[in-house]
Amino acid sequence: MTYLIYARKYRPKTFEEMIGQKPVVQTLQNAIKNNRVAQAYIFSGMRGVGKTTAARILAKALNCQLGPTPTPCNKCELCKAISEDRSVDVLEIDGASNRGIDEVRSLREGVKYKPIHSRYKVIIIDEVHMLTTPAFNALLKTLEEPPPHTVFIFATTEFHKVPATIKSRCQHFEFKKISQKEIINHLVDITQREKIKISSSGLNLIAEAADGSLRDAQSLLDKAVAFSGEVINDEDLKEILGTISKDLLFAFSKIILEEKPDEVFPLVEKVIESGYDLRFFYKELVQHFRNLLLVKSAKNPQDLLPLNEEDMNDLKEEAKKASEEELLRYLVALQQGEPGLKFSSHPRIYLEVFVVKLSHFKKITPLKDVVQELEDIKKELKSPSEKEFSKNTFQKEKVLEEKVLEEKAPEVSNQKINETIPNKFEEDKGKREREIETAMKDPSVQSFMDKFKAQVLSIKPIKKAEDDKNKLPFDLGRKK
């Protein structure tokens, strides 16, 4: 028996077998039942969500010997011919490779004649947005005087590229991404039938990589079976799916470098859903930041990182979002956070809080301020007018503190203004302060600063600086 890829083997033959796409399926079935089938449809949606599949089922529904029927029999000669791709009345054209006017002209010639064996001619044009303008115009003529007994189905992954003149003559159905859960259920079904052994975290990995495309999920499973045989272990899968973790890592560096703490929680959820071990993931994240720093600072990063050009460019682009110093700070903080994650009894919460902090990093201690502070200390050491120094530093820190507070927690800073008026903010004050403390206080920054002062500038943290450090600006929660 020849080997059939899963996408072919498990292609639905009836509307009922289709996964997801309920509104589309229901509307099409009703249209057939009520004899209100349109002359032209646009099926839009990402790849592998059932557009072509639905188009073929519709062709069968219209032409089945027992039909037109919303439930084609799949047994009659007409149904079989369509399933096996040999019906002369159901034409499938790839718009990407038949883009020109000539193809559309000959199509127009073709549709002049009545269907030979069937009730309807069904013309399916895939990737219709790829047609050239003259081809579109020719197509438009056909749609303006639609030949009887002909149904057009245009499929596209880029609906916005289809000219409005075409759109306005078609009924549009938007095919949605297939949910993670539906993909997993489908994969479970296939693996049971095919007697494939795979863990549920393995299935999660595939479903996550497929990102809404059922066909992609099937192809990944194909790949995994080709790689591992019938017993697929998670390590093999991770190897096969190497590219997903890359996407996920970039998603993390994005929220950190673009300072988007609100996106942390869903993203950590995604890591967990994908079945990644958090510590394993964290290691990769550290490695990712190391790579970002490397491409930012090394003269010839390609000599040090064995990556293809595309991956290298992606890294370089990403590294543009931060300065070299900033990347260094992220990397140091990440490294220092690693043992904490290892020993935390709630690694998920640890990771969430940690990444939220990182995404505030740029705001909390802009490096130029830190350097300025160090400059001040240096000057102070030369001219020890201690009082002046502490007044200045305190003033500066207060201004910085208020700025950060305003940006990060507007209600809290309002509360400060209204301090004398007792109101409901007061009740929550302690709670909010604790929240801010958790989000803002970062021991790794403090210890990094110590090292920075001690090593880089060869200054021992003096007693005074030590005390100040315990106040501000990293320790906003502990104020008065």
Ligand SMILES: Nc1ncnc2c1ncn2[C@@H]1O[C@H](COP(=O)(O)OP(=O)(O)O)[C@@H](O)[C@H]1O
């Ligand atoms: N909604 C769906 N329900 C069931 N199977 C699907 C669905 N979408 C995709 N598939 C699977 O993926 C394969 C390719 O789907 P296809 O209809 O060609 O996707 P599209 O045309 O949207 O790119 C099908 O043969 C089928 O196995």
Ligand SMILES: [Mg+2]
């Ligand atoms: Mg298709």
Ligand SMILES: [Zn+2]
């Ligand atoms: Zn039939």
